[in-house]
Amino acid sequence: MVRLGACFLVLFFLVVLTEAASPEAESSKKAKCKVEKYKHCYNSEHVCPKVCPGGDCVVDCKSCKPICKCDIPGAVCQDPRFIGGDGITFYFHGKKDREFCLVSDSNLHINAHFIGRRNQNMKRDFTWIQSIGVLFDSHRLYVGAQKTVTWDNSIDRLALTFDGEPIFLPHGEGSKWQSKIAPSVSITRSGNTNGIIIEVSGNFKITATVVPITEEESRVHNYGITKEDCFAHLELGFKFYSLSEDVNGVLGQTYKRDYTSRVNVSAAMPVMGGVREFSSTGLFSADCSVARFGQGGLSASHEYANMECGSGFNGNGIVCKK
Template identity: 45%
Template sequence: MNPFGFQFAVILLLLLNAIMVLETQAAYVKPQRVTCYKRYSKCYLKYITCPSECPEIHPKDPYAKECFLDCYSPKCEAVCRKRKPNCDGPGAACYDPRFIGGDGIVFYFHGKKDEHFSIISDVNVQINARFIGIRPAGRSRDFTWIQAIGLMFGSHNFTLEATKAENWDQEADHLKFTYNGISLSVPLGHSSVWNSPDQNLELERTSATNSIRVTIQEIVEISANVVPVTEEEDAIHSYGIPKNDSFAHLEVQFRLFDLSPKVEGILGRTYQPSFKNPAKSGVDMAVVGGDDKYKTSSLLSADCNSCTVFTSGKKVAERK
């Protein structure tokens, strides 16, 4: 063998090996550590290392899972979780609309288009939803979707809504927010953050557009996506979606903290300790009623027939 050819081959192998080592080092991210600052948490001030599969609390990659430590769980363990709503997990409200209760049971609540309904109603928080919908000829009820969410907590209110889109464009942002009645803007881009002046409310974009996480300390965490009704969905369910409206709506998942035993609302009642869900597990398309019980007069009102008395004006810091 030509000695120069052999030397060249050895040098080439060494270079390739060096490149592979550098790429491996560049790809490696040192796992971060997380802790809880809730005194009653099992993880209080214990620093837990994130899994290697999701080493970062706020990953730069919008498709990567994040490291998460649930301070309300009896387990003191950091796990990986998706940054967008899980429509098949507890606390979800997706599609037209399909709910998954705190008891894990799937049920549907149709409501009526252009009306508002109580999702969660408790002493310290009121969360309502505005429904949009359509009623094709020959049907006795509307097809409905959640278009907006309104929250009241302490002396504050917040709204999140999907704006109308004639033709759906994922690159365009279809999220709109207000805080205490004033429009606010969250910069576009993955992981962009907005905090209220008192730091009780945080908004974090979980993708460049159309995905957000809303956190109200010690009360609720909401993951939300704006999505259209697709042509495939329209064909399967015969919605009759018009050509000039994509029916942009919200997919949401709620994580609720420190609820009272008397929590009410379409979803809230499923978190009552003694609640027996009329929608039996395993039943396809189990529809639960309650239009008359949970209808509210607006997105930011707590006047439904079965609403828990919301103590508006109470400071979050004084909840306990």
């Protein structure tokens, strides 16, 4: 009986040690509440749910719980999976090697360049967003993921330019760049590498993270990713401060008060159509058929500025319901 008990004790310690050393345990990511007004939660650290793509999450400061980044309204992740301003999840596949209009308003236009692979057994491409081009005021901002063969998160694969000039942002969480010609524009690293927060005061906030397609993802979804290219792409989060009621674009249209979702919400994969409607001729071309950039528009920001948002973020661009 003593020997049997000793065996169980040894087995228990082996299981504990194995779990502690497993890659899953080592790769657990954490997040903190960074909104000071939520004193009960501010600066508290939480382990991200394992179901989060890439393990990335944010903390809902109001409820003081971690939420997957890709589950917040305004998020654009994966194949591209959008969560609209109305909170409804949908997919917009577009086409590889083409540009599509995500948001178009009187003083903001965002295009995305799609990369992808063709699955011969399907009628569409597998697609991901490789870069975005942002037009606002008289400025142009480029954010892109550099092509990568083998992924190493310690190597920064972000490419950034502002009005055509490269932005050099030192490695390290919290490193910040601020435009000298447009002081309202800043970019801050959200991690040591491959993650940034872009803010333009009074206009918008964008989070962008470069991520690869992993071998496991490729196997599960039959992407056919090879060792020549891990298809590094952007996962994005948008928050808007001054959208008008005339805003349009794949994502932008979902922020209208009178918007009715065009997707079949009961489908396993609700797909948004409109390849022709949202197609642009270039990353900085505001020429999609629904373009609004440069036109006048009645701002709706005053109606939403003080709304309390369920995810712990303030502003109409993340979680405010209509």
